[in-house]
Amino acid sequence: xxxxxPAPAQPGxxxxxxxxxxxxxxxxxxxxxxxxxxxxxxxxVHGAKAIGFIVGTTTAYLLNRRFTFASDGGPARFAGFLxxxxxxxxxxxxxxxxxxTVLPELPFRMTVAFVIAQGTxxxxxxxxxxxVVFRR
Numbered sequence: 001x002x003x004x005x006p007a008p009a010q011p012g013x014x015x016x017x018x019x020x021x022x023x024x025x026x027x028x029x030x031x032x033x034x035x036x037x038x039x040x041x042x043x044x045v046h047g048a049k050a051i052g053f054i055v056g057t058t059t060a061y062l063l064n065r066r067f068t069f070a071s072d073g074g075p076a077r078f079a080g081f082l083x084x085x086x087x088x089x090x091x092x093x094x095x096x097x098x099x100x101t102v103l104p105e106l107p108f109r110m111t112v113a114f115v116i117a118q119g120t121x122x123x124x125x126x127x128x129x130x131x132v133v134f135r136r
Contacts, residue, residue: 013130019068020126023060028118031056035114045110049096050089057085060125069134080133084125092121 035052039045061081065071099113106112 016068016130017126020064020129023063023068024122024125027056027060027063028122030059031118032111032114036110039110045100046093046097049093049114053089053092057089061085064129065134069129071134077133081129084128084133088121088124091124092117095120 031052033052034055035048038048038051043051065077071077096113096117099116100109103109103113
């Protein structure tokens with residue numbers, strides 16, 4: 001009988017940060033595309049933002065689990081992910097709504113609000129994913 005293979009070594013901080021930014025950029029594009037597409041099709045702005053966030057977040061989780069943090073993503077990690085992203089979901093959608101309220105009417109107002117909300121959530125996510133959800 002052979003012993004189970006050891007878990008792959010987790011990348012260092014610089015590698016994780018670089019991968020997190022690449023995955024996050026891609027996932028943010030997925031989120032923004034879904035958000036603006038659904039809004040353009042007539043969905044309520046906050047509903048469109050929520051669905052975009054969920055699709056982008058699912059993309060981010062799957063890619064970060066595999067490529068950024070080299071994790072097996074067991075049930076406890078997934079539960080931590082759900083708790084973290086539930087929290088950042090509220091922060092992201094709330095910040096987007098706040099920015100839509102305070103930003104002046106600009107041609108790219110929705111995109112600017114999205115970027116501010118996404119940036120806020122991204123900082124929280126990296127710190128919490130690295131130190132809580134995917135720590136070894």
